[in-house]
Amino acid sequence: MRKQYLILALFLASIQWAQAQFSLDGELRPRTEYRHGFGSLIPENVEPGYGISTRVRLNAGYKTDHYKVFVSLQDVFVWGENRQIKPEDANNSFSIFQAWAEIKLGEGWSTKLGRQVLSYDDQRILGGLDWAQQGRNHDAGLIKYKKNDFAVDVALAFNQDYSDPTGFQSVGNEYNTSGFFSYKTMYMAHLSQKWGAFSGSLLLMNNGFQNDAIGLNDIANLQTMGVHLKYGKKAFSLAANLYLQTGEAIYGAGYQDVKGGFLSSLDFGFKASDKIKLGVGAEIISGDDKSSTEETGAFFPLYGTNHKFNGFMDYFYVGNHANTVGLIDVHASANFTFNESSSLLVKVLNFHGEQALPSGEKSLGTEVDLVFSKAFKGYALKVGYSQMFAADGMYELKKVPEADAAKVQNWAWAMLVFKPKFLN
Numbered sequence: 001m002r003k004q005y006l007i008l009a010l011f012l013a014s015i016q017w018a019q020a021q022f023s024l025d026g027e028l029r030p031r032t033e034y035r036h037g038f039g040s041l042i043p044e045n046v047e048p049g050y051g052i053s054t055r056v057r058l059n060a061g062y063k064t065d066h067y068k069v070f071v072s073l074q075d076v077f078v079w080g081e082n083r084q085i086k087p088e089d090a091n092n093s094f095s096i097f098q099a100w101a102e103i104k105l106g107e108g109w110s111t112k113l114g115r116q117v118l119s120y121d122d123q124r125i126l127g128g129l130d131w132a133q134q135g136r137n138h139d140a141g142l143i144k145y146k147k148n149d150f151a152v153d154v155a156l157a158f159n160q161d162y163s164d165p166t167g168f169q170s171v172g173n174e175y176n177t178s179g180f181f182s183y184k185t186m187y188m189a190h191l192s193q194k195w196g197a198f199s200g201s202l203l204l205m206n207n208g209f210q211n212d213a214i215g216l217n218d219i220a221n222l223q224t225m226g227v228h229l230k231y232g233k234k235a236f237s238l239a240a241n242l243y244l245q246t247g248e249a250i251y252g253a254g255y256q257d258v259k260g261g262f263l264s265s266l267d268f269g270f271k272a273s274d275k276i277k278l279g280v281g282a283e284i285i286s287g288d289d290k291s292s293t294e295e296t297g298a299f300f301p302l303y304g305t306n307h308k309f310n311g312f313m314d315y316f317y318v319g320n321h322a323n324t325v326g327l328i329d330v331h332a333s334a335n336f337t338f339n340e341s342s343s344l345l346v347k348v349l350n351f352h353g354e355q356a357l358p359s360g361e362k363s364l365g366t367e368v369d370l371v372f373s374k375a376f377k378g379y380a381l382k383v384g385y386s387q388m389f390a391a392d393g394m395y396e397l398k399k400v401p402e403a404d405a406a407k408v409q410n411w412a413w414a415m416l417v418f419k420p421k422f423l424n
Contacts, residue, residue: 020064024423027057030416031133037388037409039314041400044407052079055133057097065104072098076133097137102144112142118155118303120190121201121228124241124263127305136303140186149194157186181302181322183207184219197233202226203243207302209250220248220255224302226263237269241283245299251323261299262286279333283309285317287326287355297355298323311349311367313386313411315394325362325397326354341375353393361393380417386410 036048055076062069074097075089082090100114117128118138129136140157159182185208192201203226208219226243245261267281288298300322301309310316310329321327333347351364371384388394388409395402 020062022063022423023059023061023421025059025419025421027055027059028416028418028420029055029133031055031413032415033411033413035411037313037406038386038411039318039320041388041390041394041398041405041409043400043404045404046406053077053133054079059098067104068102070098070100070102071096074135093134097135108145108147110144112144114141115139116142118188119305120153120192120203121230122239122241123305123308124228124265125203125205125224125226125243125302125304126188126190127303127308129303129305129307131305131307136305138186138303151192153188153190155186155188155190157183159184159186181207181209181300184210198229198231200230201228203228205302206247209248209255211250211255220250222247222249222258232269235271239265239267239269239281241265243299249296249298249300249323251296256294256296256323258298259295260286260297263299263301275337277335277337279331279335281331283327283329283331284354285327285329287353288323289355290358296323298326310351311386311388312347312369312371312384313367313388315367315388315398316351324353325357327364328352328354343373345369345371345373351394353397357393357396359393359396361391361396363391363393364397365389365391365394378418378420381414382417383414385412 030052031054032050032052034048034050036042038049042048053076055074057072057074059070059072061071073094075094077089077091077093096115098115098117100112100116102110102112104110115137117136118126118140119128120126127136138155138157139159140155143154143156145152186205188203188205190201190203192199203224205224207222207224209222211218211220222245224243224245226241229238229240231238241263243263245258247258248255249258263283263285265281265283267279270278272278285301286297286299288296301317306317307314310327315321316327316329329349329351331347331349333345336344336346338344347369349367349369351366353362353364356362366389367386368389369384369386371382374381390402390405390409392402395405
């Protein structure tokens with residue numbers, strides 16, 4: 001009788017397995033970096049930084065005709081940070097990077113609930129920030145609709161931070177959501193449409209930030225709205241962004257009214273041959289003219305993959321440069337494909353402040369970025385080198401006098417990427 005039950009159980013399990021799809025894959029990404037002016041100017045008498053970090057992810061997905069479930073476990077560590085035979089993780093970085101379920105609701109509708117990556121368009125405002133070893137995620141709920149070439153996503157989020165679930169209050173929101181530009185509430189709608197070679201999207205988003213200085217229940221609401229347009233046909237491509245911000249933003253001990261904040265960009269691409277792709281473009285991000293302590297005209301790009309823009313050395317809008325002089329970024333690039341597995345990106349960017357510094361200076365400098373990529377069987381290698389040629393305004397902006405700064409400001413890195421598929 002027990003054999004019959006076992007056979008029946010195996011039979012039912014095989015039916016369930018046939019109706020579902022299970023996947024298990026991973027990622028191992030060690031990266032070594034030499035930092036001698038990464039993120040900011042380094043003084044002459046300061047030693048450069050060198051280290052190796054690794055990101056490890058284990059991803060499990062389960063899919064049926066009615067729903068999907070995805071879980072991604074992650075750890076990020078620096079070589080040598082854990083003392084040998086120490087039982088715990090020194091940097092406490094082990095985490096659940098993603099954990100969500102998506103339920104089909106019929107007729108193009110679905111809902112996606114849980115910790116997830118929100119990435120749209122060119123990732124200027126919302127992106128996965130994959131360059132950073134820790135990445136970026138959101139605890140949110142999505143309502144999704146897609147039909148043919150039209151799609152709309154509506155996201156809702158309410159964030160709390162309390163250590164003891166039994167202490168959760170029945171009234172009030174007095175739990176801290178600490179962290180730079182971490183939101184208390186988020187409401188977002190993203191609409192996109194394709195028309196052949198042309199596509200466009202509209203983003204409407206409100207972020208509520210908890211103002212600890214005034215009271216934990218006091219929320220400053222910042223609205224961001226704008227469009228992303230893209231066109232590509234044969235060898236020519238064009239991409240444009242225009243975003244506006246209004247409302248309130250928290251900087252320091254209090255908040256300021258945001259008036260006239262904007263980001264605009266235009267990029268042209270041209271495929272000169274099968275081996276060479278060229279690009280040229282410009283981006284303007286509004287800054288604050290410091291005419292008032294209660295208002296600001298500065299735009300902040302929120303949750304985008306900011307490392308992708310304004311130079312790989314991360315001098316702007318990567319945990320820095322908020323509510324300051326803004327940025328005018330004019331850039332040109334060339335991507336050389338040597339064969340099916342290797343390529344070289346060369347990019348030159350020139351920076352100016354959108355507003356003048358206190359001295360009246362606007363020129364910030366020029367950055368050169370080089371990235372070599374090579375694909376092997378089962379893994380990839382990426383090697384990069386960047387150098388900043390600072391102008392007078394950069395020394396003033398970063399508060400490092402030119403006489404004290406190192407003559408060469410550079411950054412070099414190398415990264416291996418392994419993405420094994422254990423089961424599919």
